[in-house]
Amino acid sequence: MQKQPTIRDVAQAAGVSVAVVSRVLNPGSGPVAAATRSRVNDVMKNLGYHPRTAARELKYGPPTTLGLLLADVSNPFFARLADQVVQEAHSRGIQVLLMTTQEDDQLESERLGTLIERRVSGIIATPTGNNVAIWKQLQDLGTDVVFVDRSIPSLPEVDVVSIDNFESARSATALLAAHGHRRIGIISGPASSTTGRDRIAGYRQAMEAAGLEQDELLIRHAAFRGPAGGDAASALLSIEDPPTALVVANTAQVTEVLRRLSHAGIDIPGTLSVIVFDDSPWTELMTPALTIVRQPIDLLARHSVQLALANTQGKSSGKPTVIRVAAELVERSSVARLQFSK
Amino acid sequence: MQKQPTIRDVAQAAGVSVAVVSRVLNPGSGPVAAATRSRVNDVMKNLGYHPRTAARELKYGPPTTLGLLLADVSNPFFARLADQVVQEAHSRGIQVLLMTTQEDDQLESERLGTLIERRVSGIIATPTGNNVAIWKQLQDLGTDVVFVDRSIPSLPEVDVVSIDNFESARSATALLAAHGHRRIGIISGPASSTTGRDRIAGYRQAMEAAGLEQDELLIRHAAFRGPAGGDAASALLSIEDPPTALVVANTAQVTEVLRRLSHAGIDIPGTLSVIVFDDSPWTELMTPALTIVRQPIDLLARHSVQLALANTQGKSSGKPTVIRVAAELVERSSVARLQFSK
DNA sequence: AAATAAAAGTGTACCGGTTCCACTTATTTT
DNA sequence: AAAATAAGTGGAACCGGTACACTTTTATTT
Structure with missing residues (x-):
C-alpha cells in the first residue's frame, strides 16, 4: 500500500503552486499555460495522483451524490428503477448511494439520518409513510426530496413522480x-x-x-x-x-x-x-x-433524477412538482372473454 | 433553507470548546462530564446539528463506504445480490455506492476512477474482464477488491466469491x-x-x-x-x-x-x-x-461484504481469499425422462 | 518606447470536523 | 499535608482540496 500523494506533492514535483494544480484539476477556474498544464498532468500521472472527493466536498456540499432509498431491491420493479436511476445519474456525473428500508420505518429513519450526515443533494425514495418530521427536516436542510411510485399525503410539499x-x-x-x-x-x-x-x-x-x-x-x-x-x-x-x-x-x-x-x-x-x-x-x-x-420505468427514473437535482441547479420553483406518467395496458393472453351465462 | 450549524456553533451555544463537542460526538475518544455531555446533546438537538461525513472523512479515509460495481441491476440475479449486499453492509454501518458498467469496460474504467477519488474502503464487483491495470492500482492504493460471481484470471491476487x-x-x-x-x-x-x-x-x-x-x-x-x-x-x-x-x-x-x-x-x-x-x-x-x-445469493453477499471490509479491520492475510459456496440443484418439472428410442 | 492590458502564477485563509498536547481542577495515595 | 494521579476542558494544528487577493510576466496598443 503506497502513501497517497496530495495536491501539494504534485505541486512540488511540478514546481508550481497548489493553486495552479487546482486550476488544472478544474478547467475553467483560471488560466494555466499550456506547457504548465501538460507538465502538471504528467506529474499527476506519474505520481498516481487522484483528488479526494471528500476534501472537495468540504468546501461546498456539492451536488455529486444522490440518495436512492427503496423498499428493497430484490423486487424487480424497484430493481429496474434502481438500474435506470443509476444510469441516469451517471450520465450526469452523479453518484448514487443505495439504501433499503424493508418497509420498516425505523430503518428508514436511520437511513435518513445517514443521508443527512452525508449532505446528499437529493433523495429519491419510496417512503414508508412515516417519519414525516424527518422528511420535513430534510427539505428544510435544502435537500431535494422526490417520492417515486408512492407519496405521503401529509407531505404535500414534496415532489412526486409516479404513473397515473x-x-x-x-x-x-x-x-x-x-x-x-x-x-x-x-x-x-x-x-x-x-x-x-x-x-x-x-x-x-x-x-x-x-x-x-x-x-x-x-x-x-x-x-x-x-x-x-x-x-x-x-x-x-x-x-x-x-x-x-x-x-x-x-x-x-x-x-x-x-x-x-x-x-x-x-x-x-x-x-x-x-x-x-x-x-x-x-x-x-x-x-x-x-x-x-x-x-414506464425509464421515465419514472429520468424525471426523478431530474427533480432530485433541480434545486441544485437553481431551478427550484416554489411549488412542488407532481409528475404523472402514463402507463400502458399491454394485452396478452391472461384475460378471457366471458360468455353471457346469466 | 436554513444555514447548517457547524460544530463550532454547537460549541458556542453550549459554552464549551469544539474539542468537547467532538468527544461527545465520538464516545470513547476522551472524557466528558455527564452534565456537559447532556447539555451538548441538548444543544445539538435544538440546533438540528448533524456532523458532516465529508469533514470527518477528510482526516482518515474511513471504512464507511463501499463500492458495488455490477453489470446492471435490472437482471434479477444482480438485483438480489445488490439487495443482500446493501442489507449486509447496513447491518455493519457501512454505506453502499451503487454503480453499473453495462458490461462496458470503458464505463467500468470511469466508475473505477470515481471510486478511487472517493477513497472507498472496498469494492465488490462483477468485472468486465478488462481494466486490469486499474484494478491493480486500486489494490496498491489499499482498497479491498472483491470479485463476485466472476473473476479475472490475469488478476490472481484478488479475492473472489462465487458458487462452485x-x-x-x-x-x-x-x-x-x-x-x-x-x-x-x-x-x-x-x-x-x-x-x-x-x-x-x-x-x-x-x-x-x-x-x-x-x-x-x-x-x-x-x-x-x-x-x-x-x-x-x-x-x-x-x-x-x-x-x-x-x-x-x-x-x-x-x-x-x-x-x-x-x-x-x-x-x-x-x-x-x-x-x-x-x-x-x-x-x-x-x-x-x-x-x-x-x-445462495445471501452467502455470496455476506462473504463479499466481509472480504471487502477485511483489510480495513486489519485482517488482511497476504494471500487472496477464494470462496466457493455450494449451489443447490432444485428439481422441478422442466426435465423429462427420455425413453430409450435408439 | 512607454503605457496599458491580459495572462500566468503564488500565498494563504477557509471548509468542518478530529486529535494531540497543555492546562486546570478534583481525587487518591502515602 | 504534600505529592501523585486522574478527570475535564481548551487551544490550535491538521486533513486535502478551493478560491480570493495579489504579484509577476508577457503581449498589445499608440
Missing part, C-alpha cells in the same frame, strides 16, 4: 368489464398509501361506468411486504361468489399473489382472468402470457 | 444424463470469463463420466449482454441433431434464452428439457416449473 394510478386501474378494470366480467376483484396497496387509494378509486370508477355492482368483498388491500398479498388472493377466491377476473395492482406483491394462484391450481384465464401491474420480462414467458400494466 | 461453477454445471449435466438424455446442450458465459469456462469444464466432465459423445456444436458461449444468448439458443435448436436437453448456464441471459425458446414454441420438457442457473421467484411460476441451480 387512477387511470391505469380504471382502464385495466374497464378492459375486464368489456370482456364481459361482472365480478372483478382487485388487490391493491395498503389503504394508507396514495398508490393503493388511487388505484382503488380508478377501479371504482370503471365499475360504476360499466354499471357493475361494487362489492366491498372484492376490494382487498395488502401491505407491500410479507404474506399479505398471498393471503388477500386466497381470501378473494374463497368468498361466496368469487371473482372471474382480478386486477393485481399491488406492484410490490405481484409475484407473491401469482405464486398463490399457481399453487391453488387456478386456471388462467379459464377460471380467473388476470391483469397485473408489473412489466418484468418474465410476465411474457408465463403460460399464458400475462396481460399487464406496463410502467 | 464447475460442480454446479457438472451435477446439472449429470442429472440430465441420468434421465436418459444423450444430446445435452449448454449455453454458458463468454469463454473469456472464468464463470463460462468453469461451467463448461463441469459439463465436459459430466458428459465424459456418462460416456456421452462431446459435440462441440452443443457448447455455446454467449456474451453477458445483448442478443447473444437468444442467438445461441436458436442456433442450438437448428443444428442437424438438436439437443433434447439444455443447460442454460449463463446467469445473465437466462430470461433472454427462455424468451427465445418460448417464441419458438418449444415444448418444455416434451421437446426440450431445461435446467437454468437462476433461482428467481418466477422460475417456479412458469409452466412447467423450472428445474434450477439455486445460487
